[in-house]
Amino acid sequence: MAAAYNHKVVEKKWRGNWEAHPINVNDGKKPKYYCLDMFPYPSGNGLHVGHWRGYVISDVWSRYKMMHGYYVIHPMGWDAFGLPAENYAIKNGVHPRISTQENVTNIKRQIQDISAVYDWDMEVNTTDPSFYKWTQWIFVQMFNKGLAYEKEMPINWCPSCKTGLANEEVVNGCCERCHSEVTKKNLKQWMLKITAYADRLLEDLNKLDWPEKVKKMQSDWIGRSYGAEVDFKVEGKEKSITVYTTRPDTLHGATFMVLAPEHALAKELATQETQKDVEDYIYRASTRSNIDRMQDKEKTGVFTGSYAVNPLNGKKVPIWLSDYVLADYGTGAIMCVPAHDDRDFEFAKKFHLPIIQVIAKDGKEIENMEVAYTEAAGTMINSGDWNGMESAVLKKEAPAIIEKMGVGKKKVNYKLRDWVFSRQRYWGEPIPIIHCDDCGCVAVPEDQLPVLLPDVARYEPTGTGESPLAAIDEWVNTTCPKCGKPAKRETNTMPQWAGSSWYFLRYVDNKNDKQLVSPQRANQYLPVDMYIGGVEHAVLHLLYSRFYTKFLNDIGAVDFDEPFTKLFNQGMITGKNGVKMSKSMGNVVSPDDLIEDYGCDALRMYELFVGPPEMDAEWDDRGIDGVRRFLTRFYNLVSDSAEKNIVPTDELIKIRNKMVYDITARIDNFSLNTVVSGFMEYTNKLLDIAKNIGGIDKDTCNVIVTLLAPFAPHMAEELWEILGHKKSIFIENSWPTYDEEAMKDDTVEIAVQVNGKVKGKVTIAVDASKDLAMEQAKAVLGDKCPNNIVKEIYVPGKIINIVGK
């Protein structure tokens, strides 16, 4: 009997060995495989078992690929700039640089406890000047290409974080970080022209092996629509209003027009009689938050007193203002066709505006219309020259027709907005721009990068729309790189997402001080083959990274234009009843104690066993006992057998081959929870055999230990050594293959059904003939066999079903 398994001793031993003799080495001959984790933000709370899950999945996958002969790029780093670090620092009175460093140290220790094959030589930290030098460099390149520009406009503002936010950072009208209600603030901002890439970001989704859900979220977020801009002349004025519509086919049914209250002409259109009401409405709209506007059950609005002219039929249409029209989409003005649009219909009903149907539904006009008819299906009516045309056809042709008539033009619109890139906060990369009275905005010359984030006594946000950096005169005041005159530095910093938009490039060349990454290395090791992380970044980090990569591709920095070929979103680990783990709920489970009590291998396997990797799962500590018991049984089986010379039986050979086949197929399907249960099943079978014949053979031991290696690497190494091998299992051995012939069964037990219900079982040859099968089935059934047989079904190896009356 071998000594009992002691996880503390064994795991410590192998971690030491792996450090001394790395197992994932690049010999220059192996093909590469880049398996990337979404790098963590080093929070003061440390990791919980939910973070572990994704890291375990990616490590199992990395080791699996290693055992298939790949050089696996599996790096880790720290996304350490951004609001949370700063808020934590403010709350605890510690400088962000210090608290971040402490947190990195702690989390790094926790991550090393996973015993993943991370290559720590590749480590990056977004707050390291040698890293953010290149974050700033990319900004300068964008600025030079006109993709980074300054603009004053009302932007989303978080009053609690006291900073502007990107559209992507506003969730249900609230700050993505702190959940405070977001307001609007007029600020001069740096913007990134991500909209210039809208089409490519949308179309290249087709190239990606990503979850459909994420692709859908991105394509919805980009929100491309095809339509037309149409010009309506304002009656009695030398002005016209341009509207955007996706339904130019319904233009004859436009009975009124609505402008956003923020529209440039809104005030001007008011007449003497309406002036007060119009101004009141505009004022009220400006004071309402997004949330208020969203919760509106009923439409509000005000008539300006002015009319526009429908360019097709010359009819007068009243111009209204309403906050259901968005100022920053399209032209901020719409034509309203109440008969064929739900929102316009509701507005028309409320304010008693005319409704003219222009598409026949089921060939006729609807009497007493109660809901808008929104399908583009039917023949045009009440539409002058267009009468009799099919609306579906017209919808496509109308933009061209309108363009020919000179009253409008074709237009493609996007929901995607340019990226608000300035943050009025301290803990971020300074935007490398100098403001000169004569030269305007001038980029900091590349040889002067990085613009170091200065030390500062007070890093609390000011709330005024200026960053705390603005208070440091000696830093702000500089000279213009162009003309040499006194000038001022830009004091806003970049958002959290700046560093994470390109960090995956830096890992493979993290010490390069000449380039952000050498093109040779980038093109050799990238794109990322497998990216593993939570779904919460679907329209944030993942969209920004794609944008950055496409830009870097355009300026020739890299050869590829998509960063992540395959994406896997692991499900969230929650506490009891699906409650998200959080400090405030007091339901956070730390991996530290579990490693101590059960060992890293057991925790790794339980993280997988807890449920399908892509689904959320409720954590229950008790389940880990089962995995630990399995590991002990597995260890005892192999270590006991190692000392014996068991001759392999046919049964052992069959089980071994089946196990290789099964486990491999399940890993390839990413069904990692059933891999663990598969190990248990096969081990239980082998234990039964071992009980009868004293153990299992050496070959089977070698194979099953190899299969276990990506999952429980310490135990696998230990057993590999016990089995007499000298080198690491990951170096000496590769993934086992199976012999299809050897795993075939000769006979099989199949169920015998009568009218679809199981009434008995027969054991027959796998390829038995139908006659033989039916004969045996009837013998088993005896008098349960129906007298009048209508049909006999026999699916070899599966089922026999006798249908009777």
Added chain:
RNA sequence: GCGGAUGUGGCGGAAUGGCAGACGCAGCAGACUCAAAAUCUGCCGGUGGUGACAUCGUGCGGGUUCAAGUCCCGCCAUCCGCACCA
């Protein structure tokens, strides 16, 4: 409102249209033990029956099929995403 995912024992979950509940947790009984822990063995969806067995059973209602957790149609519930984008 629109879109997506999910729904199976006390619990986590398994099941290329072919014996529902694998595997594990919890529970119960037994073995070992002075005892406990650990370990091992057995039982473990409901109802009826001492029992072999019968019968019902994968959110609900229909349908297709020799056969449905799985496919189709219509609902319900929960979760997630988007949310007046004209």
